[in-house]
Amino acid sequence: MTKDQFAALHRADHPLVLFNVWDAGSAKAVADAGATAIATGSLSLAGAQGFDDGEAMPFDALLRAVRQIVAAVDLPVTVDFETGYAQCLEDLSTNAAALREAGALGCNFEDQVLGGQELRDAAEQAERIAIVAGAGLFVNARTDMFLAPLMAGENPNRAELVTGAIKRGAVYKDAGASSFFIPGLSDIDMIAQICAGVDLPVNVMRLPGMPSNAELGAIGVARISYGPAPWREAMGALGEAARELYR
Known part of the structure; x- marks a missing residue:
């Protein structure tokens, strides 16, 4: 699948739903369930390999997991790239090329400064995008x-x-972004404002209390991610089954 074909899956009338995976086995299970694309989550993938979130997982280990996922499914794969596993632009370019070579078609790329709550300057992040x-x-x-x-x-x-996010969305689009991810926002009216104010497909992350996927599509959301929830639920079920066994 090409980038343009993947972009065409981002439609508000039929949002792209990404039930985030953490390894080749979970990717195959989600693909077999009828997914049209596969997405990793950084916390889930790192946790499945025994690492903490926040780029604690070595980049080589990430690439190895991506290659395994790509080989296991016949679907486009988008990877949580976090902040690119790089500070300088040269290393970022090298890592992005390596991720593409590993078979990823897309990536999440975030604007926070790793290890804190501070955001990068929008112009700096645009250069990185x-x-x-x-x-x-x-x-x-x-x-x-x-x-x-x-x-x-x-x-x-x-x-x-919301006002600040809309401004960033415009800057990121001009830099070459293909969609705009706003995890953490759950207010339906505010999500609708961003969908109307940003000229990119908008991606939300499901949070408790949010309306249905169809309702999110009706206000303009084109992509819906489940984040770490699938991994947490799977590990919770595994742990509970084990506790029953060892009681």
Whole structure:
């Protein structure tokens, strides 16, 4: 599948639903269930390999897992690239090319500064997006404008954050992003504002209390991710089954 064909899957009238996977086996299970694309989640994939989230997993291990996933399914694969496993632009370019060579068609690429809640300057992040897109990847430009406060126990559903996200979405589009990811935002009206205000397919992450996927599509959402929830549920079921066995 080409980038253009993958882009065509991002439709508000029939949103692309990504039930995020963590290895080749989970990717095959999701593909066999009827998925049209496969997406990894950084926390899930790292956790399945015994690492913490936040690029604690070595990049070579990530590439190895990506190759295994790509070989296991006949679907486009998009990978959570976090901040690119690189600080300098030269290393970022090298890593993006390696990810594409491993078989990934797309990637999530986030604007937070690794290890904190601070966001990169929008112009700096745009330069980084251009490099990743230049490697041939469909860039799902993620802003952590909402997820950072959510993880800090604050309310992410704030009007000033929506305004800031719309501005970033425009900058990221001009840099070569193909879609715009806003994890952490759950207010339906605010999501609709971003869908109307950003000239890119908008990706949300499912959170408790959010409306159905069809309702999200009705307000303009073109891509819906499940994040770490599938892995957490699977590991929870595994742990519970083991506890029953060893009681």
